[in-house]
Amino acid sequence: MGAIPTIGVAFLHSIRSGVVMFIVYVIYQQIENHFIQTAVMSRTVNLNPLAVLVSVLIGVDLAGLLGALLAIPIAGVIQVVGRDLFDHRHHRLKGEVTIGADEIPIDTPSANPGDDVAKSGAPEPERLGDEVAKSGTPEEES
Numbered sequence: 774m775g776a777i778p779t780i781g782v783a784f785l786h787s788i789r790s791g792v793v794m795f796i797v798y799v800i801y802q803q804i805e806n807h808f809i810q811t812a813v814m815s816r817t818v819n820l821n822p823l824a825v826l827v828s829v830l831i832g833v834d835l836a837g838l839l840g841a842l843l844a845i846p847i848a849g850v851i852q853v854v855g856r857d858l859f860d861h862r863h864h865r866l867k868g869e870v871t872i873g874a875d876e877i878p879i880d881t882p883s884a885n886p887g888d889d890v891a892k893s894g895a896p897e898p899e900r901l902g903d904e905v906a907k908s909g910t911p912e913e914e915s
Contacts, residue, residue: 776802818849 776798784791807826815822825845832844860866869878 814845818845820845820848820852824848824852 776794780791780794780798783794811822811825814820814825818825820828825848828844828848829841832840832842832847834840836843869880871878
């Protein structure tokens with residue numbers, strides 16, 4: 774869509790400029806879609822670039838635009854599940870369950886979301902019921 778105004782202005786200048794800009798944008802789009810995007814997505818999801826390209830093509834064929842958007846995350850899930858099943862089948866189980874790319878053990882405090890607030894020293898919010906219990910009822914005060 775961004776190429777349309779540029780190509781239109783180039784055609785206003787001359788037909789040759791318009792055709793050249795059209796060719797430049799087609800070549801640029803093909804390079805970006807087939808090489809750059811697959812390389813970036815494969816590094817992000819830790820998938821083979823060919824697997825990224827094939828998963829997107831399958832996703833588009835099965836579900837159109839929505840399939841293209843969901844293809845890479847689904848391929849990542851399939852890879853993780855497949856790797857876990859393979860490790861389980863070959864008895865290569867991890868000794869400790871971890872989270873994320875850093876492989877942080879689940880038992881460590883930084884893996885629990887609520888622990889960050891407790892470490893920061895920020896006071897925990899008081900509940901309304903606690904304030905009533907601390908202050909007492911109006912009849913007791915008088």
